[in-house]
Amino acid sequence: xxxxxxxxxxxxxxxxxxxxxxxxxxxxxxxxxxxxxxxxxxxxxxxxxxxxxxxxxxxxxxxxxxxxxxxxxxxxxxxxxxxxxxxxxxxxxxxxxxxxxxxxxxxxxxxxxxxxxxxxxxxxxxxxxxxxxxxx
Numbered sequence: 001x002x003x004x005x006x007x008x009x010x011x012x013x014x015x016x017x018x019x020x021x022x023x024x025x026x027x028x029x030x031x032x033x034x035x036x037x038x039x040x041x042x043x044x045x046x047x048x049x050x051x052x053x054x055x056x057x058x059x060x061x062x063x064x065x066x067x068x069x070x071x072x073x074x075x076x077x078x079x080x081x082x083x084x085x086x087x088x089x090x091x092x093x094x095x096x097x098x099x100x101x102x103x104x105x106x107x108x109x110x111x112x113x114x115x116x117x118x119x120x121x122x123x124x125x126x127x128x129x130x131x132x133x134x135x136x
Contacts, residue, residue, distance in 0.1 A: 013074050027131075035103060083110070087109070090113075
């Protein structure tokens with residue numbers, strides 16, 4: 001996943017690439033960020049495991065974002081949240097491979113993404129509890 005970050009949330013927001021802030025202990029989140037072929041499609045991608053960067057979690061929280069309930073995508077000085085983040089990533093990622101096409105089908109449309117995102121969020125919460133993982 002790359003070296004540890006030593007930058008602030010504001011610096012991440014100013015990044016010239018895409019920054020994905022996600023829960024690194026969530027099997028769904030891990031699988032999703034591995035599945036995406038963003039580097040093929042857009043180049044520089046920074047994956048930020050919120051579990052390893054409490055400063056990023058605190059900065060996101062101070063802006064009103066609860067990383068226990070959502071993921072964030074920062075790109076071109078814009079913050080994409082939750083289902084909108086997944087839609088944004090789906091539209092940017094490579095469509096090669098069966099799984100990427102399936103994810104694109106589910107999340108490239110905002111309406112469909114908003115429909116499925118709460119179910120994925122609920123499943124994430126259940127799985128984290130079953131695995132004994134604490135909230136961020």
